[in-house]
Amino acid sequence: MGAPEQLAAPLVAVLGPDADARITADPWRLLDLRSVTPRQADYCARTLLGEAARPDDPRRVRALVAHLLRRASRDGHTAVEYGRMARALRGLGVAAADAALQAAAEDDRILLVEDLPEEDDEEFDGDLPEPPAPERFLALAALGEAERRLAAELVRMTASEPVMDSATATETVLAAAGKLGRDPAPETVAALVTVALRGVAVLLCGPAAAGTGVEAIRYAAAIAADSQVGMALVAPSASGAAALNRALADTGVRARTVAALLADPAVEAGLVVVDQATAVDTETFAALAAACPAEAHLVLLADPGQLPSAGPGQVVADLVASRTAAVAVLPDAPDAGPREALAAGVGEGRLPDRVDLPGREVVFVPAASAGEAAHRTLQLVTDSIPRTFGLEPDQVQIVTAAPGGEAGAAALNAACKARFNPGPGRVAGLDVGDRVLLAGRGAGYAPGDTGVLRGHDGSGAAVELADGTTVAVAHPAHLRPGWAVPLAAALGGAWPAAVAVFTPDAALSRPALRTALTRGQRHVSVVNAAGAELAAAVRSTSAPPRSTRLARLLREG
Template sequence: MSTEPEPPSTTENTGPGTPDDAPPAAGTPETDSVAATAEGPTSEPTADEPSPESPAADATDAESAADESARKLSEAEAELAAQKLERERIERRKAEKQGPIPAGTKLSGKAADLLAAVRAVESGEKPTATVFADPEPAPRRAAAEPVRRPQPVAAEPTATAPAPAPETVEAVRQVLAGGGAPEALAAQVAAALGEGAAEELGEDPWQLLRVPGVRPEQADGFARALLGAECAPDDERRGRAVTVWLLEQAALAGHTALELPALTAALAQRGVPDADAAVQSTLAEGEALAFQDAVEEPGAAPVRATGHEESEDSDGSDEEEAGPVRVLVGLERYALAEESLADGLARVVNSVAKETSTPWESAAASASGSTAELIRAVAGHGLVLHTGGEAARAEPAALLAAARSLGLRAVAACHTPDGRRRLAAHLDAADDADGFLVTLPGLLSGAEGPGRDTEGAFVLDLLILLDAPQLDVETAAMLVESLPDGARLVLSGDPALLWSAGPGRVFADLLAARVCPQVASRTPDPGPLGELVSGVGIGELNQVEAPGKEIVIVPVRDAGEAVHRTVQLVADSVPRAFGIPAEQTVVVTPGHGGAAGTRALNAALKERLNPGPGRFGGFDPGDRIAYSPVPGRTVPGQVVTADAQGLHLSCAGAAVVVPKERVEQSVRHGWALTAHQAAGSRWPAAVVVLPGDAAQVLSRPWVYTAFSRAERHLSVVHGVEQALAGAVAEVTAKPRTTRLPVLLRTQVPAAG
């Protein structure tokens, strides 16, 4: 690795950057996470920060534009429609499963107390004050067989959620003003609480915590102003609201549930006097669910996990000895998505014949190495996991080509248009025109791919999903539930990358559960960049020979100098030395905040590369942007123009119009990204910025993800000294609490 000897410049050095925080609501500081109180630092959510203002333009032909907009289904609307249908399906699934809750056998202490409370709630009773007395253990029951339920077809466009009525917003504004809260929150509160928002907020001021960005101490101040002497720390309403808020913060950190001790400890740190009562009240009101999962001891036989619902096929005669269990509490949407995902994966595993056919064997015989191994695994199994780096994408590409040559309806999906482009590079150019290389959002929405049958299932025989570590639990549940019976699923990705921005760690959980064949690629990434990234993946930061200056280290002393050198590299040094224009270089930094976060870097890069007044909501034509059609997904693009319809963007060659009321929430400048925002895409050149205040947020997956965004050249603006090597060697992925491995082991036999 070489060092670029350009003179430094010194500017002010400010405090630590904020690692990929969710944006604050208007007038409120940024949120923190339950991980800070119970389980350490959070991972990187990717919600976008508001822009200063909305775009404005003359509405010359507004009526005809609105008609045209209503006829077209945008990508964001289609995805929201698919998600809404999946939510309805999950609700129906929950309604079909009625019955008492198994509390397990031989439980004691708070685990038995809490599960007894849940059982009382599910039976329609409110827990009494004595519910924490020792309950009678219920017999353990066998798990139900997974049942395939039809998935409805999204047949027509669904508009985005309508804006709250002006009178509702005005009524909420008056309540907020009475409590001294920022009136700018009125629209968000009205959208979160619905038509009776003002009355509900007046009766329960802590409902303000439902607005993203509001913190408990701010809601407490609002409640004191409204309630006066009636406001108390032990208020039941406060306990419930803080419990739900902590679970939402945990979801932002990637957890699908929290263990009960971690949740009660976090509640105590938030000033809730009786944490157990707060959890009980939250469960009683149906705002969260509780579960018990068996804990497998080393060398012990697998034991069953039970949850908040009871199987229907057990006669209650099973009196097997209960092993140790853990009690978890989670929000319903993530808990049911995880259960739905486990059911769907069990169906995929069990619905494919386990014998290898002659056509598959002939396809495997024409391949070699891990490609042949992958084809043989897919021949006999419904679910297969494939691991490897960037060069290993050639193997699922070969599988796709082989399956299509056998006459199978095979489709490959990537998370981003750039991922699809890189996969297509391993196939014939004409192959990309047949519609079997798609993006995952386009596949789920129906905008891309083979479409769905009358039961709502995809019309395909084999689905290959690349970049699988980015798969969160809700998206995975929608995807798996959409597979027809008998279809095969291959999940391929690099396990060293950052996990998903949304809750869950689906790919890592599947690897750990070992319920299906796993094929590890033996195709290494080439060149100095491949050598560097491969070393990081195993915890080693190696000195790599880079004769063509593929890797350059730029030492800096403070954050201000880091910004200056970054702009210099993007605008001058990289284009001059490698012929890579600025628009093909990405800047990756650990967080949005701080003197060298995405905000500061984007401001400096815009001033140098595309100066302008920001007359369209802070944007000008030609600005690079990061567009988030839904939270957790980022699409790079460029501003084209703005008019009465909104901000016009070009994203991966597709025209996108963002309504002006959504620009603040979904569009930010995009010369500089976080690692989570950049995951799924690669650029000819990458500049990774590591200011001194980033040392404590670095980890091996973050460094691996950031460094591997470069295809030809990587510059590292290095200000963390030895902390980089320490992070690579010692700081692994932040733990996430999930239930998927236990759920899978109860439904799917271990792979042979």
């Protein structure tokens, strides 16, 4: 049928052992592979079907809709407005787009939903107006159903009973603060009272309030202990959990990853606290919310100025917009440092022409090209940062915004492997001792987790994650080199030090730099090969909008 032989194995992985028969019956199912374009699928269809391969063939239309929805989900959308999809199909030669979309909605991979426009409060005189036309959206069925389930679970949790009355919660917080020698701001106390009273609470904390966020976790633990409901503290990734555990080392509170929590049969906690919640996508949030006990309270700590999750959705933003959850803004920590102040300023569109912090918490390193950026990055990881801050190279994480090329993750990882752990690459191009990034889901791990490959046998690989736990990875495709990770994979992560790389072809934006500046706890080096374009992006470019239905579903209850 004209399909390259190298697609055989990926097609079997996606479509199953009968992939050949399924492709023969519907050659446009080639589009189930991310690497295949509509033009390539059309070529293969013409080779197999000849003149019968028409642009409006229902099989082609269904495949194109599913392909476009998958692409939209990679851009963060959970649903696509009907008219937008119709225009995209017209651009691909489907003339009767409306009829085609109706046909596509019959495909079990695709979900068609209709929403009535939300009512306004305008008064009217005379006869009742005609009902408005419904707003229609298309979504991948699994993703659309996950968004519905998440909305239902959040609505359930908003009805949870208080775990304490406001007076007792206030006393508990002040007592816990007294033991720590702290004098919490009134806004912090009020936020924790809200946590005790409301089933779903969003605590917004920017970079300068990160210390207050950790303090809030301590107070939430005191509320959970005094009310005897228990608390589960989770982070999106293993490095984020490790950072929390370093900050909470003097307490009995231990953080674990969302993936580790979901690997348990049930969550035994009346307070479930999610740190860096903007990094959690819709499908993961749906699973987490479903795992929470009936009367549990869900507490989300989030910096709204960071990049949204690598997966589809914008759960925190939708919760805030829906006005169905309690929202509190945590105040800046009294001991917030210059790095936090710089990141906060970036979130407001400000980047100084010269960054010269006294403790070198942040250093901007100019580079004239991507090649020079790669050279500077290796120099920082191998020498400058370890020597200046007393860290080991394995405590420094490279985070690159470059989509590829000399400063992309692949090239930087190849250079790091040659420097730190050269070897034949016996395990999917990796060797025992290599730093790894997990790119799939399994028992106890999720995309974005980082760690070290500790062993491998016939059943799979043993990876020690950044939080000290060890997971078994059966699928070699889940393993990637992890000395350098894409910026999207670093969401929810934190390391003692980080090197962030920006190039002119990167997706430069205010949230991108703010996210990068908050990946390193002691130090961040920003290798800037984008020149003045980076500062211009900070001034004028926010994160692209995402199309989701969660806020509407929450308001509908």
